[in-house]
């Protein structure tokens with residue numbers, strides 16, 4: 001799922017189907033999916049569950065916006081509701097460890113993972129890079145070279 005300007009880009013990296021969220025609301029469509037992975041976190045748990053089959057799986061990685069508690073709110077709600085519904089509901093947190101970064105680095109070096117890089121900034125341009133990411137519409141990763 002992405003906005004109109006990224007539809008072709010998302011297809012080009014392998015998506016069989018792309019939903020343009022500015023034209024179609026996945027939570028209001030009749031279609032249900034086996035697995036939904038939310039990496040954005042701007043929809044309610046109810047909306048996300050509506051897109052998942054009765055025995056399907058929802059994985060929530062995105063936060064709910066804001067700086068303190070709100071980024072965790074959706075994941076916490078997911079964990080609290082999970083024992084009471086037939087759908088599998090999961091929250092995931094990234095674990096930024098040396099070991100995981102080395103594994104990721106090896107996957108990139110071998111070409112098994114090809115990161116989509118939007119923009120590259122120098123270290124002195126870090127504030128500009130952060131401001132760009134905070135706009136919320138980067139088209140892939142934003143790199144700072146050191």
Ligand SMILES: NC(=O)c1ccc[n+]([C@@H]2O[C@H](COP(=O)([O-])OP(=O)(O)OC[C@H]3O[C@@H](n4cnc5c(N)ncnc54)[C@H](OP(=O)(O)O)[C@@H]3O)[C@@H](O)[C@H]2O)c1
Nearest residue numbers: 002003006021039040041061062063092093094136137138
């Ligand atoms: N669970 C964890 O461990 C973990 C780790 C890192 C981040 N997070 C959370 O994950 C979320 C995303 O983080 P991020 O760093 O990936 O952010 P990001 O880089 O700012 O996300 C940018 C992407 O969001 C898309 N987007 C923006 N508005 C959207 C909308 N209304 N509907 C669907 N897609 C939309 C943009 O596509 P378009 O330009 O096409 O709109 C762009 O591809 C945040 O809430 C963050 O807190 C969680």
